[in-house]
Amino acid sequence: MRPALKAGLLPLWRDRDTLQLGVDPRRAVALAGLGKAAAVISLLDGSRDRGAVIGTAQAYGVPAEAADRVLALLAAAGVLDDFPARLRASLPDPLRARLAPELATAALAYGDGDGGARTLARRRAAFIRVHGAGRTGACVASFLAASGIGHVACADPEPAEPADLAPAGLIHADLGAPRQDGAARAVRRAAPEVRTRDDGALPDLVILTAPTLPDLTGALVRDRVAHLAVRADEAIGVVGPLVRPASTACLRCVDLRKAEGDPAWPKILAQATFAHARPQACDTVLAAMTAALASAQALAFIDRAWASPVTANGTLEVALPDWQWRRRTWLPHPACGCGAATAAAAPA
Known part of the structure; x- marks a missing residue:
């Protein structure tokens, strides 16, 4: 020691x-x-x-x-x-210096007694895919890279527009290029050693920052890929739910719960999936704040900080102008075929 x-x-x-x-x-x-x-x-x-x-x-x-x-x-x-000599030797001095705040934070937060080494090892081995690389998604990608995630890939072929630019995400030079390319550059600016190429492997976590089609979320559930929904528009930021397939409420569970309170919700959802307000009501601070909390939830999942992250079976939501985060609970729905309701009802 x-x-x-x-x-x-x-x-x-x-x-x-x-x-x-x-x-x-x-x-x-x-x-x-x-x-x-x-x-x-x-x-x-x-x-x-x-x-x-x-x-x-x-x-x-x-x-x-x-x-x-x-x-x-x-x-x-x-x-x-006691920071293991093996991991110390694997980190070049500039990288260890850049990640020093992450290591110090993990050492205090998790108390593993290894100076944050175990947490950093998990992060460096992780692959996170971010769907949507606009104002919020690109920030999420760069935050995760700067926090030590070893492989961050973005999926968003749409061209970058001026409203997509943000201090921690896309910049002026990215205008007109595919957002996913600009987000990859943002990742490399934050952490040059992080891999950004998507090789098609199943990721450890998918973060959905853009409206998604049922085909995508259905595939994630079938493949048992954990995923986190993130939304920032209408002057509201929403992080969650964090879906662990067949274990916690999925996005369809949430929509079924919403439909119980609003029978027109399926129609509203179908229209909203394909029609987007321009400009989006997501200012710079709301985008960064939502991206930061989404990144924190992603890191908690990768770090295995606790058995049930706060966004499992729930969402964290902030609405301007008070900027107060609140949690809403979304339990698995028995009419959904994801299997979470059955798992929740099973005896311990």
Whole structure:
């Protein structure tokens, strides 16, 4: 083990013998009575193994037993990490420096004790396909690439228009070119090492940022490909549901639930699928905000952060002008053939 303090926590001294790691009470940890052994703290940068830390501390006049006690206290408090040498060696210095905020965040959020290494490994191995590369979709693609996803491909052959441009997505030079090509360039600007070519393999996750035909969503359900619906228009952003086929509510389940409250919904949906308002009521901030939350849900799925992400069987929705996110629940519908309702009814 090469012990290192969690990168995202500032070491702060409450007094000469009491160390506080972190500022916010939800993360901060205080260690009292360190005394002379406090010198050990400056050695915990991941460059030495445990024996070398204790040996160097002894050279500074700290007894081995005291140094070992400090390490034990820090480990018990959950603020020591051990970033695997194997993964460290696989990351060129510029890439590791760029991904340092992602690693620090994962280390704090997930507490795996490896400095975010497991999370980064999962992201680098993941393939996400984004359908729709307009104002929101291209931002999603670049956010995911910058977050460490190893393969991000976009599907959208339509030519880029001025209203598609956004700070984290398509730029002026992309006008007139296929949106998917512009989105690939946005991905490479964010993370040059990320693969953007779609080789036709089944992705780990599909993100749907444009109106989709039943043939596509039906194929995703049949192939058991997880997918996340994302929409930003009419001054409303919607993220979800995150569909895990045969496990959580699919998009048809949601439409069947909507039709229960509005019998005309199928007609409205059929028209809306093929007719799009121009310009869309999706300003720059709404597009970025929706894309950021969609990316967060995608990362939670890839990271396996929890068994049931908040958009499974639900949507997160924001409507201007209050900018408050709210969650709506969408349970599997028994009339849908996706199998989720049957799975939900099965005994645990």
